[in-house]
Amino acid sequence: MKPLSRVASIILLPLLTAFSSLHAEEVTVKQGDTTLRADLELAEGKTVKDGVIMMLHGTLANNKMEIMQSLAGLLKEKGYNTLSVNLSFGIDQRPSEMLDCSIEHKHKHEDAVTELDTWMNWLKDQGAGKVALLGHSRGGNQVAWYAAEKDTGLLEKVVMVAPATADADKTSKEYEERYKKPLADIMAEASKLVEEGKGEIPLEVPGFVYCENAKATAASIVSYYSDDERKNTPNLLPKIHKPMLIVVGSEDDVVADLPAKLAGVKQDNLTVETVDGADHFFLDLYADELADKVAGFIAW
Template sequence: MSVFSRITMTVALALGVLFAPAYAEEITVKQGDLTLRGELTLAEGKTAKDGVILMLHGTLAHNKMEIMQSLSDLLKDKGYNTLRANLSYAIDKRASDMLDCTIEHRHQHADAVAELETWMQWLKQQGATKVALLGHSRGGNQVAWYAAEKDSELLTKVITVAPATADPEKAAKEYAERYGKPLADIVAEAKKLVDAGKGDSVMEVPGFVYCEKAKATAKAVLGYYQDDARLNTPSLLPKIKKPMLIVMGSEDEVVADLPAKLEGVKQDNLSVATVDGADHFFLDLYADELVDKVTEFVAW
């Protein structure tokens, strides 16, 4: 059975509700054995047919974190519909909370690409005629990864907000300093298990993403830590054919190397903007300026 045919709407939301005045509603869709959660917000007088901005949060976070909620509210006020996806991290019906570090981590960075495709197919079912993808931080990288490798006839614009960068040497140095063990040894152990067909084996590692003394499968370790150029957002840009906007904060210390990595990158379909004074999360009035840049770019 295809992904398209498996997707089901499991909330009590009749199709006619999509034509109601402004509202926000939790949506669930099936992806294999998982139920994914999201929140659809329709601007007043708008329906899915008017277009939807599909939004993705950052690392181990959720769809109701402050930046996601603020952007959705501001976009609604400007007449834009949004769908805020909540990544499952391989957990059925995962709550809208920061991910619990004590779980056995079975998720991989690229899982988000498949989940974005599921949401794109759901939007198509609802009659959406155009979709803009917007991702923040790691979500920005995952949105770019989707646009580079999956794309969609519905996808018209790609927006990455402070998208993640990657530098293997820097990552290895920071891991060793923080966790006291060479990252290369952990990755080699994980690869050995995966190559032996034991990718679901759980490893005890000193650190996994933001989590200390974590338990993660070998496939999960490789999914986040193997040397893969696609984890560095600028490396994905040449493969993206749709119009793109990258927005940076001038005071962002999380992806401080992003401006340098974008120097010399020239593509006719790429626009780059900076919000002066904003840090990685574009709080308060910086969110307003960010939304102004997004809506000017999307221009529906």
Template sequence: MGKMLRFTQGIGFLLMVAGTSLQAAEVMLKQGDIELRADLELAEGKSVEEGVVLMLHGTLAHNRMEIMQNVAELLKDNGYNTLNINLSYALDQRPSQMLDCSIEHQHKHEDAVAELEAWMRWLKEQGASKVALLGHSRGGNQVAWFAAEKGSTLLDKVVMVAPATWDSNKATTDYEERYKKPLATVMTEAQKLVDAGKGNTVMELPGFVYCEKAKATADAVISYYRDDKRKNTPDLLSPIKKPMLIVMGSADAVVADLPSKLEGIKQDNLTIETVEGADHFFLDLYADELVEKTTHFLDW
């Protein structure tokens, strides 16, 4: 990114993006005590007013990982503007790299919904006429969560790429197999702290999400591991009234249960597509097919 631009929430800078001369920029947006980061890409001859695809990456990842960059570039080639956001995970100006497991994890799964809301407000201030949400993996679940519970007058369509599923029994089994400690014990300790008003207490854990021997607040532990059906993307679809697209890879071993969880779900506003041979990350030519299905669905 050759340019970096900073903004404060609630202040619009329409001139920054109204013209077509600015094709790419890193955008910084103040939210509370931290600055959020995103990459804004304008398609040739396009302005923000014509619509933006707001993109969100997966678990502990970043906005410049391969799938996100590939999809953003291909969307741009097809005439779509993108705002590819980098979740903060409660860190100021978090860099575009996999989250460092050694930090004290203070972030929560639902923080992404608040950050999506902040960026949606920012796009409205810039004059965007419409926004499509596109999320990958856990990001697919989080954009669905936003669409189901928050929404926006700008929200036009929702694209979920290999969106996350949730099964409390599987989460319990996987945790104990990987980290050699019952998840129930960890949750009991965390819940006691939260109930005592000490949710910001940092716990020493055998593991947290993908991180071994991690440190995380009790609030973070409860957020990521409590049994909440909203973490299961198919359970979020019913209240969403905007057109939705779910794209799955036939060789996806990460959300292998997604096809079975979608069975029996019939909504007139839901389209389900499968990319044959693609795994969870839609690499190489699979990204082309993913974007082809996405642009056909968006049809701007």
């Protein structure tokens, strides 16, 4: 039988996040012709001058997925403001839902870095006193990429929750096993088009990221599947000079190789924490422990 406190937490957490989401303010900003969306949560008695944690979701996901809403609600209780970004994936005012696999995929992995920069400038314009970046999964890699290449004085700390790792050989093997076609053949065709300046041409492929029988531009395919060392988060850490926290779930089978890859990384500005029993999404009580670790690290 579960202890009463655990049962109560399991019941109350969804209620807390649902209540919190009702009080989130949707904010928008223009990036070229695209309107980007995010949810701004202000803690009681706080303004953006007190600092904002800018949060980024994972692969093809959205800012209202459970881990994002749970963290926003729990951090708000602890007195922290959050801005939960909803990546556009090239879609104007993209709704807060999983990306429709049937679209023609024109987005790129690194687009997130540009959108984070747009939001960082928006926060600066709103008078934010300081910003911490937090990303989950692929979003963890993308916030690290941002911190490594587009650092700003406004950015104080970086939090990566189960950040993505990358292994080109493993990706190729898994692609062929799942989709019954060599990834190398697809990449050769897509890369040729990009080199010829025809990256906008769409290709029909058996699989793209999580989507089966998808249509994606050559440039998009090259972006997501090229062997770029920056997609492996541990490779970015030496280039980041702000204080960093990486949180790992002990039962995470999505980035199961992350602990081993971090074992050889020794940096004074890096803290690595483990949530025992948590999988990749830190559900239920694991969200509470994750929020505690994040708040303890940011410590504003």
